[in-house]
Amino acid sequence: MSIINCKSFFGCNGFKRIFSLLVGGFIALMLTTAVNAKTLRMAYDADPVSLDPHEQLSGGTLQLSHMIFDPLLRWNQDLGFDPRLAEKWERVDEKTVRFHLRKGVKFHSGNEMTALDVRWTFDRLKKSPDFKGIFAPFESLNVVNKHTIELVTKEPYPLVLHTATYIFPMDRKFYDGYDAKGRSKDAIVKHGDAFASFNASGTGPYIITKREQGVRVDFRRFADYWDKQSPGNVDQIVFTPIKQGPTRVAALLSGDVDFIAPVPPADLARIDRDANVDLVTMSGTRIITFQLNQKRRPELKDKRVRQAIVYAVNNAGIVKKIMRGFGTAAAQQSPKGYLGYDPSLKPRYDLAKAKRLMKEAGYENGFSATMMAPNNRYVNDDKIAEAVVVMLAKIKIKISLKTMPKAQYWPKFDERAADIMMIGWHSDTEDSSNFTEFLLHTPDESTGYGQYNSGNYSNARVDKLVVLNQKETDPTKRKAMLQEIERILHDEAAFVPLHWQDRAWAARKGVDIAPILNVMNFPYLGDLKMN
Amino acid sequence: MFAFFSRRLVQAVLVMLVISVIAFSIQDNLGDPLRELVGQSVSEAERQSLRNQMGLNDPFFVQYWRFFKKALLGDLGTSYFFKRPALDVILDKLPATLELVFGTTLIVILFSVPIGVFAAIYPKQWFLRLVMGMSIIGISIPVFLTAIMSIYIFSVELGWLPSFGRGETVELYGWTVGFLTRDGLMHLILPCTALSSIMLPLFIRLIRAEMMEVLESEYIRFAWAKGLTRRRIWFLHALKNTLLPVITVGGLQIGTLIAFTILTETVFQWPGMGFLFLEAVNRVDTPLIVAYLIVVGLIFVIANTIVDLIYGLVNPTVRLARSHPEGE
Numbered sequence: 001m002s003i004i005n006c007k008s009f010f011g012c013n014g015f016k017r018i019f020s021l022l023v024g025g026f027i028a029l030m031l032t033t034a035v036n037a038k039t040l041r042m043a044y045d046a047d048p049v050s051l052d053p054h055e056q057l058s059g060g061t062l063q064l065s066h067m068i069f070d071p072l073l074r075w076n077q078d079l080g081f082d083p084r085l086a087e088k089w090e091r092v093d094e095k096t097v098r099f100h101l102r103k104g105v106k107f108h109s110g111n112e113m114t115a116l117d118v119r120w121t122f123d124r125l126k127k128s129p130d131f132k133g134i135f136a137p138f139e140s141l142n143v144v145n146k147h148t149i150e151l152v153t154k155e156p157y158p159l160v161l162h163t164a165t166y167i168f169p170m171d172r173k174f175y176d177g178y179d180a181k182g183r184s185k186d187a188i189v190k191h192g193d194a195f196a197s198f199n200a201s202g203t204g205p206y207i208i209t210k211r212e213q214g215v216r217v218d219f220r221r222f223a224d225y226w227d228k229q230s231p232g233n234v235d236q237i238v239f240t241p242i243k244q245g246p247t248r249v250a251a252l253l254s255g256d257v258d259f260i261a262p263v264p265p266a267d268l269a270r271i272d273r274d275a276n277v278d279l280v281t282m283s284g285t286r287i288i289t290f291q292l293n294q295k296r297r298p299e300l301k302d303k304r305v306r307q308a309i310v311y312a313v314n315n316a317g318i319v320k321k322i323m324r325g326f327g328t329a330a331a332q333q334s335p336k337g338y339l340g341y342d343p344s345l346k347p348r349y350d351l352a353k354a355k356r357l358m359k360e361a362g363y364e365n366g367f368s369a370t371m372m373a374p375n376n377r378y379v380n381d382d383k384i385a386e387a388v389v390v391m392l393a394k395i396k397i398k399i400s401l402k403t404m405p406k407a408q409y410w411p412k413f414d415e416r417a418a419d420i421m422m423i424g425w426h427s428d429t430e431d432s433s434n435f436t437e438f439l440l441h442t443p444d445e446s447t448g449y450g451q452y453n454s455g456n457y458s459n460a461r462v463d464k465l466v467v468l469n470q471k472e473t474d475p476t477k478r479k480a481m482l483q484e485i486e487r488i489l490h491d492e493a494a495f496v497p498l499h500w501q502d503r504a505w506a507a508r509k510g511v512d513i514a515p516i517l518n519v520m521n522f523p524y525l526g527d528l529k530m531n
Numbered sequence: 532m533f534a535f536f537s538r539r540l541v542q543a544v545l546v547m548l549v550i551s552v553i554a555f556s557i558q559d560n561l562g563d564p565l566r567e568l569v570g571q572s573v574s575e576a577e578r579q580s581l582r583n584q585m586g587l588n589d590p591f592f593v594q595y596w597r598f599f600k601k602a603l604l605g606d607l608g609t610s611y612f613f614k615r616p617a618l619d620v621i622l623d624k625l626p627a628t629l630e631l632v633f634g635t636t637l638i639v640i641l642f643s644v645p646i647g648v649f650a651a652i653y654p655k656q657w658f659l660r661l662v663m664g665m666s667i668i669g670i671s672i673p674v675f676l677t678a679i680m681s682i683y684i685f686s687v688e689l690g691w692l693p694s695f696g697r698g699e700t701v702e703l704y705g706w707t708v709g710f711l712t713r714d715g716l717m718h719l720i721l722p723c724t725a726l727s728s729i730m731l732p733l734f735i736r737l738i739r740a741e742m743m744e745v746l747e748s749e750y751i752r753f754a755w756a757k758g759l760t761r762r763r764i765w766f767l768h769a770l771k772n773t774l775l776p777v778i779t780v781g782g783l784q785i786g787t788l789i790a791f792t793i794l795t796e797t798v799f800q801w802p803g804m805g806f807l808f809l810e811a812v813n814r815v816d817t818p819l820i821v822a823y824l825i826v827v828g829l830i831f832v833i834a835n836t837i838v839d840l841i842y843g844l845v846n847p848t849v850r851l852a853r854s855h856p857e858g859e
Contacts, residue, residue, distance in 0.1 A: 049612065057570030129577050130570045190568050191585060193614045213613055214810065215696075215802040242695055242800045243810070246679050250694045254686035376813070407562025407815045414575070428572055438572060448574045 038530055039236040040511065042259040043248050047217060047241040051208065052196040053168050054188050057130035057428065059521055066522045067219065067237075068108075069168035069202030070226075072099055072118070073161065075430065077518050079337045081161050085113065085169055085203065094156040094473055095139075099164070101147040105226040107171040109201040115143040120172040122151075128188050133448070134163060134428060137470070158473050162429045171201035205230070205526030206237060216240045225526070232527045249506075252277060258511050258530070261521075263504035265326040265379060271506050280514050281504045283328045285335045286426040287435065288378055290371075290388065290496040291455035297369055297419040300455075304361040306493035311354035312395045313388055315498045316347050322383050327499040332486040333425070333435035335500045337519075339475065340432025340482030345490050347497075354395050366396025372418035373401070374409040379501055385422060388496075413454060421454045424501070430520065432482040433469050440494050441466050457494045535839075543832040550828045551602065554821040555595050564611055564815040598821070607825065608818030612811070617822035621804055625826075626706045627697055628792055628803035634710070634723035635788065639730050647738025648773075651746060652765060663739070666732030674791050678725040678798040685721060693718050695800040722799045726791055730784060737780060741773040748772075775846055782838030789827060 048064040049056050066074070072086040083089075086099040105113040122141035125131045137157045142150045151160055175186040175196060185195040200208065203226065206219040219237040240257065242248040245264030251257045253274060263271060263279065271279045292300040292309065299305050316329040329347045334340040358364060373385035382403040389399040399420070404412070413421055427434035442458040443450035449466070462485055469481040489495065503521055507513045511530040516523050564587070565578050582588050586597065598608060607618045650659040669677075686694035698718035700707040709715030745751060746769055754764045793805035800806070804823065811819040 050614070056568065057572065129581065130573055133572050133574065189614075190581065191609060191611045191614060193609075197614055212802075214807070240696060240800070243806070244798055244800065247682065247695050247798055247800055250679075250682045250687050254682075254690060254694045256686070256694050256696075405562070405813070407566065407813065408560070409562075410566045411563045425571075428570075445575075448576075451572075451575065 037235045038233055039238060040234045040259060040525070040528065040530060041238045041240070041257045043240045043242040043251055043257045044261055045241065045243055045245075045248065047214060047239065050197040051200040051211075052188060052194070053170070053200075053202075054124055054128040054131055055190060055197060057134075062520075062522055065168045065202075066204070067206045067525055068200050068204040068208060069170070070105075070204050072101075072164045072167045072169070074165055074524070075518055075520050075522070079430065079519070081165070085118075086164070089161070089164075091473075092150065095153050096150050097160045097164075098144070098148060098150045101149065102226060103147055105203050106224045107174065107201050107203055108207050108222055109171055109174045110224075111171055111173050111201075113169055113171075113203055114146050115149045117169045117172045118149050118167065119143050121167060121170045124170070124186060124188070125167070129190070131166065134166060138163070156471050156473050158470065158475070158478055159429050159431055159433075162431055168202065168204075174199075174201035205232060214241060227526065230527050231529050232525070234525065234528050234530060237525065252506055252508065255508065259505070259507040259513060261503075261505040261523075263506050265324050265504075268324065268326060268504060276509055277506055278509055278511075278513065279504065279506045280517055281326070281502050282517065282519050283335065284501045284503045285338070285430070285519055286378075286424050286501045287330055287333050287335070288327075288381075288384070288422070288424040288498040288501060289333075289439070290420050290422055290498070291439070291453070291457070292496065293416060293419045293421070293455050295456040296416065297367075299361075299363060299367050299369075300419070302361045302363075303492055304357045305363060308354040308357035308361070308395055309392065309397070310493045310496050311348055311350045311357065312397075313391050313496055313498070314349040316349060318384055318387055319499050322380050322387055323499065323502075326379065326502045326504070328502070329499050330497040332490055332497060333439070334432040334482070334486060338427075338430070338432045338482075339479050340486050342483045342486045342490075345486060351394060358395050364396075366398060368398040368400070369419040371399045371401045371420040371422075372409065372412055373403050373422035374406045375403040377406040377409065378422075378424045381422060381424075384498065413452075416454045416456075420496075423452055423454065425452070432486070433466060436462060436466050436485050436489070440489060455495060457492075459488060459492065459494070462488055462494075536836075539832065539836050543829060546828045546832055547825050550824045551598070551821060552595070554824045555598065556591065558817040558820070561812065561817065561820070562815040564817055567814045567816075568611060607822040610811075610819040610822075611816045612814050612819070613816075617818045618826070620819065621807065621822055621826050624802060624804045624807050626708065627801060628789075628796070628805060630709055630719065631722055631726060631792055631795070631801060631803060632785075632788055634719050635726040635730065638723055638727040639734055643731055643734035643738055644770075647735045648742055648765065648770065650735065650739040651742035654743070662735070666735050669728050669732040672728070674725060674729055674794045675798050677728045678721070678795055681721050681725055682798070692721050694721075697802055722795050722801055725798070726788070726795045729791060730788060733784070734777065734781075738773060738777055741776055742769060745769045745772050771845065775842070778838060778842055778845065782835055785834045785838075786831060789830065 046060060048060050049058070050061070051064070053061060053065040053069055055061065070084045072084060073081045074084050076082045085102050085105060087102050089097055089099045092098050101115060101118065107113055119141050125135050137153050137155065139152045139154045142152060144150055151164065153160065177185055179185055179195045183194065187194050187196065189197065205222055205225050205227070207222050208217060209220045210218040217239040219239065221235050242251055245267065248260045249264065249267045249271065252260045268279065271277055292306055294301045319325065319327045319329045331345040331347045332342060358366070371385060371389065373381055375382035385401055385403060389401050392399055402418070412418070413423070423439065425435055425439055437449055438452045440453055440457050440462065441449040442463050443453050443456065465481045465485050469478050472478040472481065503519065505513055505517055505523070511528070513523070513528065516525065516527050565582055569578060569581070586594060601608065605618070606616060609615065610617045610620050613620045646659070646662055650663060653659060682694050685692045696718060697709050697715065699712045699714035700709045701711050703711070709719060751764060751769055754768055789805070792803060793809055795801065796803045796806035797809055808820070808823045811823065
């Protein structure tokens, strides 16, 4: 409050002091009436695309879903599950899991949430272009009674609970019928206006009161929210997208907003130093890699050449210098905490060994290759690519690099337009298998496996394990399979692992964000406490 | 006058037609809009079927013809991101951008004319020389740097001004207006100053140079000899002739100003058209990109028309209706 605070810059005189006392008293009087209403002003880099939780599978959609909807169960900070709309669950047989729903839960419209709403939501998910892939292993959702449902899979499936975190029950009656233009209210429309894209009724802690897309979204706490135990005390949220990192940081430091994410790595030190602001960082789950195309470049078929490349890339150095410590150097796809994570696999930078391997493979004099990377998709993506070019020059691999915005990069990636291509991956299921399914399984159009395997890497054992582990419901056996995959990929140097990107959030002191954050980046704002 | 306006109208239609063809033909190089519409794990087959549904696999001319037919009826397509008619989205953001441009123009006029004139009259005065020196710096520093520096100085360090956004706005004849509230005005100061940091030095230098030249001319010497007052000579006779080339340059600079709103709005998260455009490019929101280019094309034509009209007022020898005024 700059009117009251007397900046030494101006100097103070008596009149000013009296005036500011008067103004301060008046403002304080006005504030006391509303002192209990707490408003959180937050800024992210982008605002949600749509209010329809099934329209687009993205971090933004899921963040919003956790505000206006509630899932059956949700991830906690230790990568376990917390009950939400499902109070408890048990496995009935190897293909069936039964969920007991919470009773007396109300939607924003006032309707009561029942098993029928959950089934309706499940059927809608199966129709969504973005979500149907995740729900492909499921046969059906059966209603046992008003508050009990069963999820049935086609084959024994280990990730039933993982997938249930994607079921955010929607208000079946609210989305029933037709809108003013005669279109079905439950239609999932990617472009063009649809009822569900602009209207929502969930069971979540917040209701949207005003939304100006790209400018701000206002939320109000849902008075009949079922979770009375929640420590959350925020009554209103004003959400503003701020695209530019420096502006977002400035908005926090100047007190214009209370909570920001993501924090750009360049500003981490500054925010950490600031006494009025708290910084929370977590090691992330998105792995950044380079894929080596064996089809385009025969040299890369040789295991020793691929190994030489991995040995030549100082990924710990990249994390330290380019990422400013904002990441964890990787030697495998699975981050710590995932089932397939093998602690014995360590980053292996060793230039002498890399040169030796190149010599053994008969490429002592190196070769030339092309490389492509996006320049606005991952943190410092283009700088990382430039650093790798320099590192590979030391084993005489001459790289011609091209970087481009992500919008142009993805079509190039689909074309497999370069010998070495960058890709980052976050597992939608928070499970190790998903990485290999998409990135390193032999490309197979009929199953969709290997859709992002631009290196054309193929290993029969890996393919077999990818299929087998998805039918294995015993976690110990599954763990062994997933770790075996990681070890094979490591030994064969199937890809060049770089690092897992960290996540960072910052808030002004008094906004207690640490307990509500998690590595999935779904802040559970319903439970946020602030003074 | 009628001939002048009808010629301008034809010009506007032609400009917009050409822009729409160019915008349409570059859209293939902007990237794949589908990538921005679906999640990473959606299969290629699923994406192809969506692409077919949206008509993105049709040949160029089929797509253009479809666009053209709708455009004639005032429908420039539906934005992928906003899911609303692209023209509506842009018109919603227009007031914010116009406000920014208006504020900047005001700053430029209020400061450049007196400073430029006095710098010409008193070329040796130390303060004016300091201003001229600083104007070189102003021209050389990129707008986004000026913007970020001013945010850090005035919002973060001093805490005087808000760091982003437009603040409180009021509804006025269906437009949202920010300069009627104190909060809205506070939010305008930094973006307008940052945006004028390029234009202001340019105009100060231009006015100074023109004024110096005019002050050397015959008719001014004659006016001195005649014994007219200093104020009359400087501010009536000399200034009027100084402003002629300034108006011409000003008209051309409106384009530059619009281009720089893109940067300024992005840094300040200003909810205007420029920021909208940059985001549309990032998201490959092609209908919105095409609509933006067409609207900006129209703004150019309108701005140039206004400049020509003003020119006619300042210089009565220019006759708008004739194509070769000096020949007849």
